[in-house]
Amino acid sequence: DTIPRFGTETPHEAKLAELMDNIDAWGLNIFDVHNYSQSHSLTSVMYTIFKKRNLIETFRISPQKLINYLVTLESHYLDVPYHCSIHAADVTQAIHVLLLIPSFENTFTDLEILAALFAAAIHDVDHPGVTNQYLINSDNELALMYNDTSVLENHSLAVAFKLLQNEDCDFIENLSDEQRKILRQISIDMVLATDMSKHGAIMQTIQSFHQSLKAKQCKDSNSNSSTNDSLVLTEQKERVQLLREMLHCADLSNPTKHLSIYTQWVDRIMDEFHYQGDRERSAGMPISPMCNRRTADIEMAQIGFIQAIVEPLWQMWAQLVYPHCQQMLDNIDSNRQWYEYQISNRSSRNNT
Ligand SMILES: COc1ccc(-c2ccn(C[C@@H](O)CN3CCOCC3)n2)cc1OC1CCCC1
Numbered sequence: 299d300t301i302p303r304f305g306t307e308t309p310h311e312a313k314l315a316e317l318m319d320n321i322d323a324w325g326l327n328i329f330d331v332h333n334y335s336q337s338h339s340l341t342s343v344m345y346t347i348f349k350k351r352n353l354i355e356t357f358r359i360s361p362q363k364l365i366n367y368l369v370t371l372e373s374h375y376l377d378v379p380y381h382c383s384i385h386a387a388d389v390t391q392a393i394h395v396l397l398l399i400p401s402f403e404n405t406f407t408d409l410e411i412l413a414a415l416f417a418a419a420i421h422d423v424d425h426p427g428v429t430n431q432y433l434i435n436s437d438n439e440l441a442l443m444y445n446d447t448s449v450l451e452n453h454s455l456a457v458a459f460k461l462l463q464n465e466d467c468d469f470i471e472n473l474s475d476e477q478r479k480i481l482r483q484i485s486i487d488m489v490l491a492t493d494m495s496k497h498g499a500i501m502q503t504i505q506s507f508h509q510s511l512k513a514k515q516c517k518d519s520n521s522n523s524s525t526n527d528s529l530v531l532t533e534q535k536e537r538v539q540l541l542r543e544m545l546h547c548a549d550l551s552n553p554t555k556h557l558s559i560y561t562q563w564v565d566r567i568m569d570e571f572h573y574q575g576d577r578e579r580s581a582g583m584p585i586s587p588m589c590n591r592r593t594a595d596i597e598m599a600q601i602g603f604i605q606a607i608v609e610p611l612w613q614m615w616a617q618l619v620y621p622h623c624q625q626m627l628d629n630i631d632s633n634r635q636w637y638e639y640q641i642s643n644r645s646s647r648n649n650t
């Protein structure tokens with residue numbers, strides 16, 4: 299039986315095809331992809347990217363086994379408001395677009411690209427919609443299992459690799475042992491780096507690391523911008539450091555998107571945080587920051603999130619790949635201004 303064009307059967311294949319024409323664009327509407335792929339955004343996005351990047355030929359991947367793995371992985375994302383399979387599809391497509399930046403034209407090996415896309419697709423699988431801190435505070439068995447350390451990140455990695463052991467899902471069967479080892483190593487490194495407790499460390503190293511890279515950037519004699527752009531890194535360690543930052547940026551990319559997309563993610567994360575707050579309240583636990591629906595200031599929280607975390611991170615990233623990520627910085631700025639306007643509007647409304 300032939301494989302459907304986007305990996306999953308859908309009566310809306312024409313509409314999905316139209317959407318997938320934007321797979322290389324930052325403005326892809328992942329919610330539309332989810333709707334027109336019969337809630338298989340992760341499967342259809344990953345399959346489309348693998349086809350487009352010729353990874354199926356390069357690594358002699360069985361298309362059926364790839365689909366089996368993706369559908370199984372997608373089914374192991376829980377039906378939580380934010381950390382669901384649409385978020386995984388969103389982050390996967392984001393990292394695909396970041397890897398297309400001309401600065402990285404000659405930077406990563408095919409195996410590193412495969413690992414980066416895989417890490418993005420799996421990074422939140424089986425996320426229960428509560429934070430690491432909540433699992434620790436509630437003596438959850440996952441916190442016990444992982445000794446309170448990067449609990450959710452470790453759990454998603456373990457679940458994702460467990461699914462690979464299933465014979466008809468093992469789409470990397472034709473990789474050499476060495477290649478499988480490298481894929482596993484890079485995926486673990488990248489997913490563990492999405493833990494917000496590592497954010498400070500990433501911000502510390504990013505400045506000096508990027509300065510050293512800019513120094514190395516080939517300054518080709520002719521003025522052709524693309525060759526001038528390309529970052530060539532001889533050490534795999536350095537390339538993995540870059541991929542670590544890239545996944546972290548993709549994971550924190552909601553404010554870099556168009557307002558209509560960004561506000562949908564805000565609604566979802568607040569649903570998830572407020573539900574956690576409800577559980578903390580009824581369990582008599584202290585309610586976590588931004589999780590109390592009764593005192594929430596959603597606009598202020600987003601402005602704080604942008605100013606403290608997202609804008610500094612994306613400014614560092616945009617500096618490295620200048621001029622290629624200006625659209626993201628522009629969206630962050632206009633989105634922050636929109637939330638500031640909501641607040642100013644709110645106070646004048648109260649005065650009437
Ligand atoms: C659109 O708004 C948000 C969008 C994203 C986030 C956010 C926080 C942490 N992360 C990253 C983790 O999810 C990393 N995960 C954990 C589980 O293990 C895997 C890796 N993402 C927070 C957002 O807003 C918050 C609510 C008000 C201000 C802050």
Ligand SMILES: [Zn+2]
Nearest residue numbers: 385421422549
């Ligand atoms: Zn995530």
